[in-house]
Amino acid sequence: MRQNPERRTALLDAAIEVLAREGSRGLTLRAVDKEADVPIGTSSNYFASRDTLLTQAGARVYERLLPDEATVAQQMSSAVGTEGFVYLMREAMTRISGFRTGYLALLELRLEATRRPELREVLTKRVRADMDENVERHLASGLPGDAVSVRLLQLTLSWLILEQLTLPDIMTDEERDELVTEAVLRLSAPSKRE
Structure with missing residues (x-):
């Protein structure tokens, strides 16, 4: 080759x-x-x-979707409290939505992975590593929320991105931003079970 x-x-x-x-x-x-x-x-x-x-x-x-380490470090160091957490999630939504073809290709790859074990293995490792890294960064940052809230946010925002990229007229940018804000507020609030 x-x-x-x-x-x-x-x-x-x-x-x-x-x-x-x-x-x-x-x-x-x-x-x-x-x-x-x-x-x-x-x-x-x-x-x-x-x-x-x-x-x-x-x-x-994934190489193209993820920001470089310097950008991540800068963003994490400047994000403080719930407001900083909301900013990070809105930035992630904007960045990922900005690479429309990449995200749509990823969806195609995920569907194809249901039929191709090697592809499924690669995507499983990558998505799990990203999720674990997101949790680790979040916990180290001191931002509100725990590991479960980070995972729930990742899953929630993934579907919101899917809606935006496949059916963009479902909601306005303002509605999307409000949903991101509410997701962060609700999922990072202290658990009532504690």
Whole structure:
């Protein structure tokens, strides 16, 4: 297989675009070549199979969705209290929604993972690691809420992003921001069971 990292990245980015537009059934090595505007057969020099392409595209989506460590550190250090927590969640919604094709491709990959154990394994490890990292950062930050509230927020906001990207006219930006605020307030409040 070829080792040009820039070309591999460009092909994976093209695969993300194809997945978002055509779905997993439309993802072929030829379609990726066309999207990347490279000679037919180029993708097959980089990916041994469509399964390999799917798996590596899944990893690439996360590389592009997540902010770099410096950005995360800056955001976490400046977020204080419930207001800071709300700001972080709104920023995450805006950032993820801003990479529409990436999130839609990820949804396609998740559906495809129900049929492909190797892809399911990659996505399971990645999503679990992200969730654990989110919890760890949150607990270290001193922001309100516990591990359960962070997990619940991640799951809640994932569906809110899905609604926004697939049916954008369901709610206004103001309604979305209000829901994010309420989710943070309600899920990070001290438990009545304590």
